[in-house]
Amino acid sequence: MFVANGFxxxxxxxxxxxxxxMMALSAAQLSWALLAMSIGGVIAMQPAxxxxxxxxxxxxxxxxxxxxxxAVVALPLFAPNLLGLIIACAFVxxxxxxxxxxxxxxxxxxxxxxxxxxxxxxxxxxxxxxxAGTGFGALMLSLHVPTRLLLVPVAAIILITVAVAARHLxxxxxxxHEQGPIxxxxxxxxxxxxxxxxxxxxxxxxxxxxxxxYLTGLGEAPARAAAGYAAFSAMMVAGRLSGDVIVxxxxxxxxxxxxxxxxAFGLILATxxxxxxxxxxxxxxxxxxxxxxxxxxxxxxAARASSPAAGIAEVSTAGFGGFLSGPPLIGAVAAAYxxxxxxxxxxxxATLAALFSLALRKKRQV
Numbered sequence: 037m038f039v040a041n042g043f044x045x046x047x048x049x050x051x052x053x054x055x056x057x058m059m060a061l062s063a064a065q066l067s068w069a070l071l072a073m074s075i076g077g078v079i080a081m082q083p084a085x086x087x088x089x090x091x092x093x094x095x096x097x098x099x100x101x102x103x104x105x106x107a108v109v110a111l112p113l114f115a116p117n118l119l120g121l122i123i124a125c126a127f128v129x130x131x132x133x134x135x136x137x138x139x140x141x142x143x144x145x146x147x148x149x150x151x152x153x154x155x156x157x158x159x160x161x162x163x164x165x166x167x168a169g170t171g172f173g174a175l176m177l178s179l180h181v182p183t184r185l186l187l188v189p190v191a192a193i194i195l196i197t198v199a200v201a202a203r204h205l206x207x208x209x210x211x212x213h214e215q216g217p218i219x220x221x222x223x224x225x226x227x228x229x230x231x232x233x234x235x236x237x238x239x240x241x242x243x244x245x246x247x248x249x250y251l252t253g254l255g256e257a258p259a260r261a262a263a264g265y266a267a268f269s270a271m272m273v274a275g276r277l278s279g280d281v282i283v284x285x286x287x288x289x290x291x292x293x294x295x296x297x298x299x300a301f302g303l304i305l306a307t308x309x310x311x312x313x314x315x316x317x318x319x320x321x322x323x324x325x326x327x328x329x330x331x332x333x334x335x336x337x338a339a340r341a342s343s344p345a346a347g348i349a350e351v352s353t354a355g356f357g358g359f360l361s362g363p364p365l366i367g368a369v370a371a372a373y374x375x376x377x378x379x380x381x382x383x384x385x386a387t388l389a390a391l392f393s394l395a396l397r398k399k400r401q402v
Contacts, residue, residue, distance in 0.1 A: 037098050037139045037205070038161030039168070040197040042269075044109045045132070046169025047190040049244040049265045050177065053258045055113060055121075056249065058183040063249075063375070065118055067367025069125045070245055074361045076126030077133035081353045084137035094142035095208030101135040102198035109194060110187035133352065140348045142208045144338035155331035156279025163272035163327070166244075170269055174262040226337045226351055228395065232292065233333045233355030235389035238362030239299050240326055242382045243268045245363035246375070247319055253375050256312060267316045268323035275327025288332040289393075296390035298325030303383035310376055322386075330355075358385075 056066050091097040108124075108131045115121035143158040169190065176186050243265055251261035283291055302321025305314060337351040362385070366378035 037102055037135075037198065037201050038143075038158050039165035040102060040194045040201070041105065041132070041135055041139065042162035042165025042167075043169040043172070043197070044105060044165075044187075044190060044194050045244055046166035046171075046265065046269060047173045047187060048109070048112075048128075048169075049166075049248060050170055050173025050258075050262045051113065051183070051186045052245060053248045053252050053261065054177065054183040054186065059115075059118070059121065061118070062371065063367045064371035067364040067371065068118070069112070069121045070367060071361070071364035072122040073125040073129035073132075074364060076129035078353060080130035081133040081137055081349060084134055084349045084352075087134065088138050088141060091138075093207035094138055094145055095205035097138040098135065098142050098208070099198065099202035099205055101131070101138050102202065103195070105131045105135045106191050106195040106198055107131075110191045113184045113187050137349050137352050140334050140352070141338070142205065144335065144348065145208050147335065153280045153283045153335065155335045156276045156283065156328050159327075159331045160273055160276030160279070163269055163276055163323075167266060167269035167273055170262055170266045174259050174266075177259045177262070228392065229333050229337055230351045230354035232296070232389050232392050233330070233351050234358035235385045235392065236296060236299065236326055236329050236333075237355040237358035238365070238385045239303060239322055239382050239389075240330075241358065241362040242366055242379070243319060243322060246366050246378065250306075250375050250379060251312065251315060254310060254312065254315075260312075263312075263316050264319045267320040271320045271323030272327045275324050276331070279328040279331060282328060283332060288336060291328050291332050293390065293393040295325045295327065295329040296386060296393050298322075299329075300383060300386035300390050301325070303379060303386050307376060307380045307383050325386075 052066075055061075061069075088094055088097040091100055108127050111124040111127060112121055115124050140158075143155060147154050147158075172190065172193075173186065176189070247264035247268065248258065248261040251264050252258055279291075299322045302318040302323075302325060304318075305321065306318030309315070309318075333351060333355070334348055338348055362382060365381060366375075369378040369381050
């Protein structure tokens with residue numbers, strides 16, 4: 037399921053520059069569509085833990101929401117105009133976030149039963165899917181597949197992957213946890229985790245939605261521009277495949293702090309040296325840095341909140357607010373100034389995340 041989710045997102049990242057060209061969108065107009073994706077995701081994420089209980093458990097919910105994701109992932113490329121694109125992006129954002137909460141809650145349940153840290157391995161699946169999706173999208177572009185059809189085979193691959201995986205998920209966590217209001221702020225025990233995750237996710241969302249456009253703006257062809265997100269995803273995979281060992285060796289506080297600092301360095305490099313190889317290397321540092329921050333935060337929130345689904349939903353609402361609002365923020369800054377300035381804003385956010393992670397260690401929230 038993590039692979040399927042990442043595959044769709046990686047493919048979306050490679051399709052964005054072509055979508056922008058096909059619809060003749062300005063950076064500001066594209067940022068409106070990405071903002072709609074943010075809003076759809078945040079609205080869907082808050083009641084996610086309630087939906088999971090009504091669907092009969094984290095495993096069953098993950099399967100059902102995986103099918104929903106496959107059904108809507110290609111919709112934005114069929115939008116007839118900007119308004120249609122905004123509506124389609126809102127649906128996709130909601131589907132992404134609902135599936136994300138359910139599969140992370142289910143992964144947390146599996147991790148608890150396993151008895152040791154394995155969340156990074158699950159997130160490695162997402163990164164592997166993102167890398168595969170980027171490569172597949174670049175292949176579609178090199179074959180000159182019409183823009184509107186770029187995500188159709190992607191939807192089919194996601195559908196097949198979800199169908200195969202769903203048979204083996206099991207019901208998952210089916211306990212009837214006490215539920216508070218549908219829309220609420222993160223619990224006090226995980227509030228600082230939510231802030232750090234928000235700032236980190238701004239960087240991750242930027243990689244998916246703007247890395248290719250940043251490189252095409254420097255004169256690179258769309259297929260070559262996919263190297264930026266590919267480098268980010270490759271280092272995400274490498275970091276997460278070794279992440280469980282790293283977490284067990286150094287502990288979650290160190291991993292979160294060092295990861296945020298490394299991501300900030302990579303974004304500063306990509307901003308300070310706007311050349312192809314420097315940008316690709318910088319994005320690789322971002323992937324390496326962020327690779328294990330998210331699994332560490334999710335595992336901790338699931339353990340400390342009133343229930344795994346509630347904890348992940350609460351930090352994810354904040355985190356994915358950053359994940360999905362970072363891209364439209366870049367678009368707004370790029371429209372007013374330059375794309376380089378937009379990436380610089382995200383570099384500042386990653387730097388703040390590194391500073392907040394110091395406070396996180398002092399408060400012993402991890």
